[in-house]
Amino acid sequence: MKYMLLMNVPGGGPYQIAGWAAADITAHIAFMRGFVEKLAAAGELVWTGGLSGPDQAKRVRAGADGAPLVDDVFPEAKEFLAGYWIVDVETPERAYAIAAEASAAPGPGGRPLNLTIEVRQEMSGPPTDWTPGA
């Protein structure tokens, strides 16, 4: 089963770790790196990505002629998606455990951040023996 784990961080300003002490930033980066390496070594990591800051974000809609209408994202957005992991695991409980580990990433003073990690299961294709309407 594949799950997407989304890490949302408070928005409305510069990326929050910008205000931390150097030692805390270093510990946070080392944690994130080790976390991904461990998932990959366990064969559970499908993909991961860190997203660039809110300043770079755009909202795009198709205009009347199909051409993109591009807007900046309003800075007062409450939360921002900072990064995600896609994991392939046996049970939902394992996905929750991984999410909890990510949530406890160290913050200022080395204290766990306890960020909310959104866990979403990726939908699979129809089973081979499925007959619609039967």
Added chain:
Amino acid sequence: MIPRLDDSAQDVLRDLAPGVLCALMRRYRDFGGCEDAVQEALLAAAMKWPAQGMPDNPKGWLITVATRRLTDQIRADTARRLREHLVVSLIPAEDQIALAADAAGVDERDETLDLYFMCCHPALSQPSQIALTLRVMGGLTTGQIARAFLVPERTMAQRLTRAKQTIESAGRTFPDVTAQDRAIRLPSVLKVLYLIFSEGNTASDGDGLSRVDLSTEAIRVARLLCGLLPDHAEVGGLLALMLLTDARRSARTGVNGELIPLDEQARSRWNQERIAEGKQVLGRALVQGTGGPYQVQAAIAALHAEAPSIEATDWPQILALYDALRVDDNPMAQLSRAIALAMVNGPAAGLAALDDLARDSRLATHHRLQASRAHLLERAGHHAQAIDAYRCAAQRTTNASERNYLLLRAARLSDSLSRTELTTVSGRNAN
């Protein structure tokens, strides 16, 4: 466990790949089919050679296997393709090899060169040129290329298939590349190799997946090109630039993949072998002609490589080289020039140059401009402004290790500022 080819055998194998493709294309011309057959032959070699040992004539072995795969493919193919290749497929594979190997009057060197030019066909997008060069000239598998660029294998396979189709439908390919095509395409070939090299240096890290090393790969393929075009100053310039830049690689990142800037690098960790080779290649290129952008950048890299410290670097000479580079149309080189200017005439001069550059719309909001400003502000002692500039640059960059570096730089400065304030306050209290 399946025995694996050791690295040197893999290099032999992959060095042979372009020549094998040439031999096949000489007879069959069908680029897509020949290229697939060569890939299969390379895979077969990787499977069989570890157990059987490398054959006496590895290239002949690869040609035989690739030809067999190609003729099998042709036999199994649709009626349309059968009609096109009927004559060829009726000739026993062994005879075809004899014909292919007996390439009287064909200059193999020129043919291999033309493969480079074909991979950089102007009808292809740059990502396609890069992927095709890695596959055809580098002998990498689709899977290896896909992992190197962190895209799914299917995406890369599609990109390669489309690239081959584009080349076939655009016409004037191997073996019909003209002298004019070669002259026009050489800069694209050099650029593609440099992009592959740079990708290896800046690729996103931390995914924990094993990836081919693109910088090493680019150097290997540039070496091949240098062997084919030994008298070309810019080919030598490019190879020298790669070697001299690569020499600093292990000093450039810390244990957590964090960026270490030139002034903080442990110079004892620079690879002296690479530096010596880079300087030798550069010296030879300088005799052949001067002034090309790769050569000038290589000369700048050589000056850094020779310097015992950042202070003892020949900055006036580096500044002169940036001026020789005619940096006007290259915003990133303009930034580097401003830094060199600051090293020669002081941070204020550098900051003034950056202010001028901020009028360029390409640079005004670029994170590198802010990062350069931050460094010079720090050097000038304007710490609060430097912190703001570092953070601003960190928000704008899309490279994770650059962002981490900039955030840390701001944090360290901010930590030391608050320590200073504390000392001042406690000092006052004591009075």
